[in-house]
Amino acid sequence: MATILIVFAKEVLENLRDRRTLASALIMGPIFAPAVLAFMINLSITRSIEDVERILELPAVGQEQAPNLVSYLRSRNIDVINYPHGRASAIEAVKAGDHDIVLVIPGDFGEQLASTVPAKIELVSDLANTQADRDARRVRNALREYSQELGNVRLLARGIDPAVLVPLNIDELDVSTPSGRSGMLLGMMSYFFVFATLMGGMYLAIDATAGERERGSLEPLLSLPVTRAQLILGKIAATCLFMALSLTLSLLSFYVALKFMPLEQLGMTPNFGPKVVFAAFLLFAPFILLGASIMTLVASFTKSYREAQTWLSVVLFAPTMPIFIVSILTLRPKLEFMFVPSLSQHLLLVDIVKNEPVNNVHVMISVVSTLFFGALLTWICARLYRREGLLG
């Protein structure tokens, strides 16, 4: 035990002095990821708010044909501006990307309208362009409303109640709570937590195995009166400490970042107070041992620092795969999922953030199975560290 502590203390000291390890443990995962998420959320919120109020400039061919429509659109914050060329050149202009959308009002628009024939009107846009898609939707909705209003007026003129055209009154009742809605978006959080945890120990795991061999310090170390199991356990313990540090910082930085996100405007109130932060740490803590041992295991198989880096960046993404798949398929927590490390933590965290009751049996299985896999991999590490080929 004393020997393990000596190795542990030395690895910690050495890596605290290593800028690369520190940067990956303290900056990359914990600060970078929430910053990216905060930026993305802020951007999407400001966009959706801006959209309704923002004045949309809509170039139109033949606006003089439809003065009423033009003034209706203006009341909808859509400013119609004259497009001086014909329909063909308007299509070319959209194709070339000079305009996102152009409205084309044919010369017989007024006539058709007057004779109650469905009046043709064209909206030229490139739907592959997301901004154009958003603008086109706004214009389309406005046109539809105008069309409806006009229809209602026509019915009333003929003495018919426009309500006859609305046989159904559809009313949607959304029972999701603000916390529940945040669960979907913030489900991404567990991905960042897993990533930050692994990232925090990555360089230490490499340094302690492939790095030590490459520097030539492994052979003298192995000639000392200590067992190899003691050495590898000390190294894994140090990796665990850095991973725990990275996870803690990541949780705290999310806690702070969420305060600055205008999530209420999206109708979300994530349940992520200090208590939840602490619970999330306990939930992810068993994953640390697994992460440290898998990284050490893979790194100790590689021949050089560079090779280890390559392989570990693969390992970095492996545990995040189940989270991705489940997020895409929006699967609900099930008993058998709790046996899968990283997936179980993700599902449980989503429940906590959604402020839904958490199944204690699920938590037990998650903790025990993750710890079991971690211990198993640590044991395999220690076994493999005894082999001769270790020196490469």
Add this chain to the structure above:
Amino acid sequence: MIRVEGLHKSFGKVHAVRGISFDAPDGMITGLLGPNGAGKSTTLRVLYTVLKPDAGSAVIDGIDVVNDGLQARRRIGALPHGSGLYPHLTARENIAYFARLCGLRKSEVDDRVEEIIRLLEIEDFAERRTKGFSHGQRTKVSLARALVHDPQNILLDEPSSGLDVMATRSLRRIILKLKDAGRCVLLSSHVMQEVAALCDDVCIIANGRVAIDDSIDGIRARTGCDNLEDAFVRAISMVKAD
């Protein structure tokens, strides 16, 4: 005291060591001399227990290195070829780390590290991080690290390779001091002059076998060559012949 008997070791198809036997008694410097790839390093690696022999035995102070590697390692201090240091630790911290791992108590470590730093004349750069150390400085720190727990048996794999004249001389002084203190020193080299200047007994190895195991004068006599380099070449060719 080290005793090696009928040692064999293969790596895949390469039969690196083919029945090497020799004794390295206490209070003497024993040299393993041979061209590159003769099996010197492999033999030493078996002795400091990072490799397991396919056949034969190696015993350090009566402890079998295969059966009781941990106890055997307690009796040795090893300087593997191309030893590396921890670049983010100072020279002193590098040495202290090994001292602690060798089981020295915390209270003993500081005194003992100070002693070895003085002995190896490391004072000037002891507090510097070892990143960017010269080859000579690195070798000195590696040697200090190997000697910090005052081992009875000292295994040095090509200790002077790459060192300048001054560093080589101070290394020699240290090795001779160890001998005077009754330690068993086993070192490998591919330079005859170097071995001749230090060793009481020389074991010339070629192709994984022992060509001659004798004192310098004995080697001269048995090869019939007065010039040491000629004697070395003659001895090697004796193995190649069979």
